Amino acid sequence: MLFNSVIFIAVFLPLALGGWYLLQRLDNPSPARVFLIGMSLWFYGYYNPYYLWILLASMAFNYGISVLLERTGGVRIRRFLLALGILGNLGLLFYFKYFNFFIDNCNFLFHADISLEQIALPLGISFFTFQQLSYVVERFRGNVEHAGILDYGCFISFFPQLIAGPIVLHQEFVPQLQARKMRKPSADGLYDGISLFILGFAKKVLLADTLALVVNAEFDNIAYLDALSAWAVLVFYVFELYFDFSGYTDMARGLGRMFGFELPENFDSPLLADSVKDFWRRWHMTLSRFLSSYVYIPLGGNRKGRARQCVNLFLVFLVSGIWHGANWTFVLWGCMHGLAMVWETVFPRLRFRWKAANQLVTAVFLTLAWGMFRADTVSQAVLLWKRAFTGGWNGIFLGVCNQLRFPENYVFRKFLEMFAPGYLNLFYAANYLLLLAICVILIRGRKAPQWAASRGRTKTGIFCLATLFAWAFLSLSQVSTFLYFNF
Amino acid sequence: MYSKKKSLFWLLGLIAGWLFLAAFLVWFFDPFYQYHAPFFGMEAVFQDRDNQMPGSVRNLSYDSVLMGSSLAENFDSSFLDRQYGCRTLKVIRAAGSAADLLYYLDMARETHELKNVFWCLDLTALDASPEHTLSNENVPRYLHTEAVLDDGAYLWNKDILFQTIPLNLAYGKMGRNTGGHAYDWSQGKEFSARMAMLAYEKPEERVLTERDFTVQRENVLTNLEQIAERIKGHPETMYRFFFPLYSMNWWDCAYVNGELEEKFYILEQTLPLLLSFDNVEVYYLQDEEEIICNLDNYMDMVHYSPAVSQYILDKMASGEGRVTRDNWQEAVERMRGLAGRITEELIYRYYPR
Numbered sequence: 089m090l091f092n093s094v095i096f097i098a099v100f101l102p103l104a105l106g107g108w109y110l111l112q113r114l115d116n117p118s119p120a121r122v123f124l125i126g127m128s129l130w131f132y133g134y135y136n137p138y139y140l141w142i143l144l145a146s147m148a149f150n151y152g153i154s155v156l157l158e159r160t161g162g163v164r165i166r167r168f169l170l171a172l173g174i175l176g177n178l179g180l181l182f183y184f185k186y187f188n189f190f191i192d193n194c195n196f197l198f199h200a201d202i203s204l205e206q207i208a209l210p211l212g213i214s215f216f217t218f219q220q221l222s223y224v225v226e227r228f229r230g231n232v233e234h235a236g237i238l239d240y241g242c243f244i245s246f247f248p249q250l251i252a253g254p255i256v257l258h259q260e261f262v263p264q265l266q267a268r269k270m271r272k273p274s275a276d277g278l279y280d281g282i283s284l285f286i287l288g289f290a291k292k293v294l295l296a297d298t299l300a301l302v303v304n305a306e307f308d309n310i311a312y313l314d315a316l317s318a319w320a321v322l323v324f325y326v327f328e329l330y331f332d333f334s335g336y337t338d339m340a341r342g343l344g345r346m347f348g349f350e351l352p353e354n355f356d357s358p359l360l361a362d363s364v365k366d367f368w369r370r371w372h373m374t375l376s377r378f379l380s381s382y383v384y385i386p387l388g389g390n391r392k393g394r395a396r397q398c399v400n401l402f403l404v405f406l407v408s409g410i411w412h413g414a415n416w417t418f419v420l421w422g423c424m425h426g427l428a429m430v431w432e433t434v435f436p437r438l439r440f441r442w443k444a445a446n447q448l449v450t451a452v453f454l455t456l457a458w459g460m461f462r463a464d465t466v467s468q469a470v471l472l473w474k475r476a477f478t479g480g481w482n483g484i485f486l487g488v489c490n491q492l493r494f495p496e497n498y499v500f501r502k503f504l505e506m507f508a509p510g511y512l513n514l515f516y517a518a519n520y521l522l523l524l525a526i527c528v529i530l531i532r533g534r535k536a537p538q539w540a541a542s543r544g545r546t547k548t549g550i551f552c553l554a555t556l557f558a559w560a561f562l563s564l565s566q567v568s569t570f571l572y573f574n575f
Numbered sequence: 576m577y578s579k580k581k582s583l584f585w586l587l588g589l590i591a592g593w594l595f596l597a598a599f600l601v602w603f604f605d606p607f608y609q610y611h612a613p614f615f616g617m618e619a620v621f622q623d624r625d626n627q628m629p630g631s632v633r634n635l636s637y638d639s640v641l642m643g644s645s646l647a648e649n650f651d652s653s654f655l656d657r658q659y660g661c662r663t664l665k666v667i668r669a670a671g672s673a674a675d676l677l678y679y680l681d682m683a684r685e686t687h688e689l690k691n692v693f694w695c696l697d698l699t700a701l702d703a704s705p706e707h708t709l710s711n712e713n714v715p716r717y718l719h720t721e722a723v724l725d726d727g728a729y730l731w732n733k734d735i736l737f738q739t740i741p742l743n744l745a746y747g748k749m750g751r752n753t754g755g756h757a758y759d760w761s762q763g764k765e766f767s768a769r770m771a772m773l774a775y776e777k778p779e780e781r782v783l784t785e786r787d788f789t790v791q792r793e794n795v796l797t798n799l800e801q802i803a804e805r806i807k808g809h810p811e812t813m814y815r816f817f818f819p820l821y822s823m824n825w826w827d828c829a830y831v832n833g834e835l836e837e838k839f840y841i842l843e844q845t846l847p848l849l850l851s852f853d854n855v856e857v858y859y860l861q862d863e864e865e866i867i868c869n870l871d872n873y874m875d876m877v878h879y880s881p882a883v884s885q886y887i888l889d890k891m892a893s894g895e896g897r898v899t900r901d902n903w904q905e906a907v908e909r910m911r912g913l914a915g916r917i918t919e920e921l922i923y924r925y926y927p928r
Contacts, residue, residue, distance in 0.1 A: 094727055275580035282586065495737035502742070545582040554589030562597055562733040 173224035189414035212251035248343035270348030281345030288338025296332035315479035402426035489516035621757035637664035643695030644671025653755025774875035
């Protein structure tokens with residue numbers, strides 16, 4: 089199920105919230121937890137019930153490892169269980185996400201003809217696998233208690249974070265689940281949650297999906313782009329990805345608040361970063377936290393000299409790239425970030441004196457790297473870069489802007505088509521610039537939770553929130569999927 | 576700053592208000608005629624065939640229907656109103672498959688008594704599947720059900736609010752796609768030999784054997800059976816069938832693809848069956864050589880100019896071109912002869928031999 093769908097907003101959410109708080113009134117918390125798990129499974133299996141078996145099998149496997157870790161004290165057996173847990177999770181991820189990629193590359197390298205399997209990628213598999221990996225490792229380290237089966241089920245399947253994060257840790261979720269104070273609905277939690285959900289909903293539906301009109305059309309058309317239009321498309325893609333993913337996270341966190349949970353932050357104005365290192369402190373923060381805790385530090389982090397630190401950094405970003413998808417574009421995107429991190433580590437003083445200049449350089453690097461991330465193939469990305477630097481000027485920028493045909497500007501478009509067709513291109517270009525200005529203002533302004541806290545309860549704030557919700561809800565006639573679902 | 580409790584109250588109230596307003600506007604203007612005919616004497620506008628059809632069939636006022644494919648869209652149905660003293664609604668379906676049109680005909684009969692059915696009968700509509708396609712997953716459910724529960728996608732829909740309603744209002748004001756010109760798409764289109772030839776690149780060779788049309792034969796018989804059932808079931812309704820005037824390119828295309836015999840099979844099955852009923856009149860004008868062999872009347876192989884549409888209506892009104900139980904075979908033979916001359920000779924007025 090999608091957060092931005094009528095079935096979710098009008099049916100699922102009221103049912104889930106109502107049932108959760110009604111059952112929380114019972115002395116025994118188990119029915120409420122069973123209910124929450126049941127609703128989460130409905131949410132997850134809505135489009136494809138087959139995915140449920142994969143999720144349930146993965147949960148049963150990891151819970152089983154935890155049970156065995158609980159029952160055994162021998163170091164060797166515990167190590168074996170840890171290795172089994174890690175291999176089991178990575179094996180699941182490998183099979184569903186990377187098997188065909190692997191076979192494809194083997195076929196290419198060894199001129200083999202191994203046939204590819206028909207494997208459907210289950211939604212959010214990378215997220216719930218990482219979440220469970222962290223649980224197994226922390227259980228091995230003895231940092232978390234063995235969870236009850238219902239607590240564990242709620243922790244993994246909790247629908248707001250199930251499909252695209254944020255990647256929540258056991259130690260930050262289960263204590264909240266067990267706290268008594270969350271058993272009553274509070275106006276505070278509901279209001280904060282609803283306002284954050286609305287802001288995320290609007291970011292996704294009104295902004296990201298509109299930017300996608302240009303991006304999706306022009307990525308199929310790269311060979312015809314000139315330099316200006318290549319940059320125009322790249323910049324829109326960066327904003328689309330950011331508003332799409334941060335909008336999803338705001339919705340997830342808002343939903344968490346409605347149910348009484350505080351989910352971790354995932355974004356901290358990342359497009360204002362003044363270095364790649366700074367960017368990764370602000371972008372997809374829960375993934376960075378995971379990779380730092382479970383890859384970088386175990387590899388030795390910065391404790392074994394500069395050279396080893398550089399290797400570790402590069403490896404972390406290689407893993408990050410691979411985690412994002414089974415395609416060489418993602419691998420290369422990870423490598424680009426890895427190299428940039430190494431560069432910044434080796435030459436920490438090689439920076440401009442002015443923050444704005446550093447921000448600009450970082451933004452240009454990120455934009456080019458996102459081009460690789462979005463492209464279907466490496467050659468498509470290279471072509472896009474070529475167009476961006478050597479594409480010259482052929483006036484196609486106006487054609488790019490012509491993709492901006494959406495219901496909100498329909499009346500103006502039609503009017504110009506009938507009475508002043510000569511001004512149509514100008515009108516579309518103005519639409520592009522307007523959207524660009526809105527994006528820039530939004531990334532420079534307050535973050536959604538801060539805005540909701542400071543302005544969300546004023547007359548204007550409430551009016552804006554209600555209007556944004558209604559406007560976004562009306563836009564659900566054209567539902568799109570989230571970009572981060574398949575990662 | 577309000578307290579969070581008060582803010583929550585106001586927020587939910589305002590959201591409810593906005594959603595109510597949006598739903599009220601869609602209900603009031605009802606561009607797909609799902610709930611009612613236009614209020615206050617506003618003119619009904621017909622510019623979105625598939626979306627407007629079910630609602631208009633259910634809720635508008637009429638006593639006759641003009642059915643067909645896009646080839647029937649440019650007919651001026653007000654001419655029929657004047658000529659036959661009726662009030663006609665256009666019932667159009669892309670490709671005009673018989674099963675889809677019968678679906679609409681049945682829907683019309685649930686709420687209306689029909690005096691006349693004018694049916695622009697495509698030959699290709701008869702060999703299409705006899706199952707209607709209006710309940711597949713690509714068709715919005717709310718259009719075809721009267722249940723309120725699935726109407727959310729209509730009542731809270733940005734496209735309808737920001738596009739369809741303003742367009743309907745503007746078209747209504749301009750008098751475009753209203754009255755007899757419902758769904759008329761001819762404005763701004765070029766009807767010329769150039770356009771017609773762009774749409775048909777005549778192959779040099781014809782296929783060696785006629786296409787096997789066993790499946791299509793079954794479809795034709797089932798479709799005709801279903802049409803006959805409706806005619807027999809409603810003797811109070813007068814059915815007037817006529818056939819669209821395909822260009823000679825269409826006939827030549829059928830010939831080079833080995834489908835000509837299939838077309839004549841359809842005609843030979845259809846004409847006697849329709850003519851066996853007393854409440855049926857059939858008009859056959861497809862053999863009008865001056866029209867179909869002049870490609871300036873067309874914009875592609877089949878779509879003819881509004882002048883041709885009017886020509887057909889005039890002929891029908893004056894009773895010309897009517898075939899009977901006694902002379903239908905002559906009409907088919909005339910067409911067969913013309914098709915032969917087209918493929919042998921007439922087509923080369925435009926295409927190199």
